[in-house]
Amino acid sequence: MQIQFCGGAQTVTGSQFLLSVNGKKILIECGLFQGRREESYEKNQSFLYNPAEIDSVILSHAHIDHSGNLPNLVKSGFRGSIYATPATIDLCKIMLKDSAFLQEKDLEWVNKIKRRGHQPEIQPLYRIQDVDATMELFVGIDYDRAFTIGSGIEVMFRDAGHILGSAGIHLEITEGGKTYKIGFTGDIGRPGMPLIHDPNVLRELDILIMESTYGNRLHESSDNIEEELAKAVCETASAGGKIIIPSFAVGRTQHLVYVLHKLFDQNRIPDMPIFVDSPLACKATEVFRNFPGYLDRETNRVFLTDNEDPFGFQRLSYVHDVEESKKLNSMTFPHVIISGSGMAEGGRILHHLRNNVHNPKNLVLFVGYAAKETLARKIIDGQRVVKIFGEEHTVRCKTKSWMHSVHMLTDETCLIMSGLTLQPGSNIYFLFMVNQISRCR
Numbered sequence: 001m002q003i004q005f006c007g008g009a010q011t012v013t014g015s016q017f018l019l020s021v022n023g024k025k026i027l028i029e030c031g032l033f034q035g036r037r038e039e040s041y042e043k044n045q046s047f048l049y050n051p052a053e054i055d056s057v058i059l060s061h062a063h064i065d066h067s068g069n070l071p072n073l074v075k076s077g078f079r080g081s082i083y084a085t086p087a088t089i090d091l092c093k094i095m096l097k098d099s100a101f102l103q104e105k106d107l108e109w110v111n112k113i114k115r116r117g118h119q120p121e122i123q124p125l126y127r128i129q130d131v132d133a134t135m136e137l138f139v140g141i142d143y144d145r146a147f148t149i150g151s152g153i154e155v156m157f158r159d160a161g162h163i164l165g166s167a168g169i170h171l172e173i174t175e176g177g178k179t180y181k182i183g184f185t186g187d188i189g190r191p192g193m194p195l196i197h198d199p200n201v202l203r204e205l206d207i208l209i210m211e212s213t214y215g216n217r218l219h220e221s222s223d224n225i226e227e228e229l230a231k232a233v234c235e236t237a238s239a240g241g242k243i244i245i246p247s248f249a250v251g252r253t254q255h256l257v258y259v260l261h262k263l264f265d266q267n268r269i270p271d272m273p274i275f276v277d278s279p280l281a282c283k284a285t286e287v288f289r290n291f292p293g294y295l296d297r298e299t300n301r302v303f304l305t306d307n308e309d310p311f312g313f314q315r316l317s318y319v320h321d322v323e324e325s326k327k328l329n330s331m332t333f334p335h336v337i338i339s340g341s342g343m344a345e346g347g348r349i350l351h352h353l354r355n356n357v358h359n360p361k362n363l364v365l366f367v368g369y370a371a372k373e374t375l376a377r378k379i380i381d382g383q384r385v386v387k388i389f390g391e392e393h394t395v396r397c398k399t400k401s402w403m404h405s406v407h408m409l410t411d412e413t414c415l416i417m418s419g420l421t422l423q424p425g426s427n428i429y430f431l432f433m434v435n436q437i438s439r440c441r
């Protein structure tokens, strides 16, 4: 058996692991690397293996840094099955389409410049039709059901408690008369968070391969998050300001809506309008509604038993079309806008930031991870002047961040594990902190 680390290495995006066992090649995750445009394009374009030779893909969850390069894999010749939970498949459908759409849009103006300079145009990594072809290959398997994807290769999804449908992958591999149990964590959720189940621990393993994005920090407790959000909303509203929250469309936005709903019901925030201004978040929320069985007991107790919608309440509006979104700019009274993208690299949040960062009464609240070089990171780090749509804007609003910069551990700890080969008979427990291992050939 051989495990090759093909992505998500020394960085937190682009997860990909290649497992070669019993003559089969199995790809675990096929994430999109996200960073500067040219570097991303180069890394995402060039696979470290031949996609046509991959027998199957196992996917832990729908986030783009784990699933976003699948259509390119299919475009490059992959024809096997992609195994994931049913909720992951439904989320992938909307997220991969959104990713294809954003790529084409992003390249529109780049290619305009290229054409002017008589340079060859850049093609997107994939288009909508590649996403359609990808969706045909998905096979839905629920949690805790063992399934076989080749001789001596048994797989089981365990609830990872990270986003709807997210799974840790448990593999039982029999090779040369020996059996190994391997766990791939994917992204692991935090126990005690509202909405989705607590993570179900992968047990009795010989090898554990683990994402380590937040490996060196403690998270705030979920009670603190409620309290802090209530405080931030109350203070800003009483000063007459707006609260702008850049948020990831899938997972984080639904969590925020849930918490705001609860705070509103308990009279802990003022009676003010709240907008989710993100077409992707609107679609993703529909998927959450379609899988009540994946939501945790508290959500079911608090909301579903009373026939209430956890993702909707009287003061909350989902903004679908662009014209409605533009109207938000002219509103002068306090309100909350949750909009994408989470790292403020694209999407409608850019318009809201452009219109609001100059006002000292407003608050921009960052609730998720922000990678280096992104607009979110620059504002969090206190950069006074930022560029939005190519123009300079002075940041005078208040800013708050619940997640500070993520430090990767140093190279010394980046094991060595390139192209690891396990000897049958060895009985050692390996733990790989994925984000610290080098991408390897």
Ligand SMILES: [Zn+2]
Pocket (backbone or CB within 6 Å): 061, 063, 162, 187
């Ligand atoms: Zn994730």
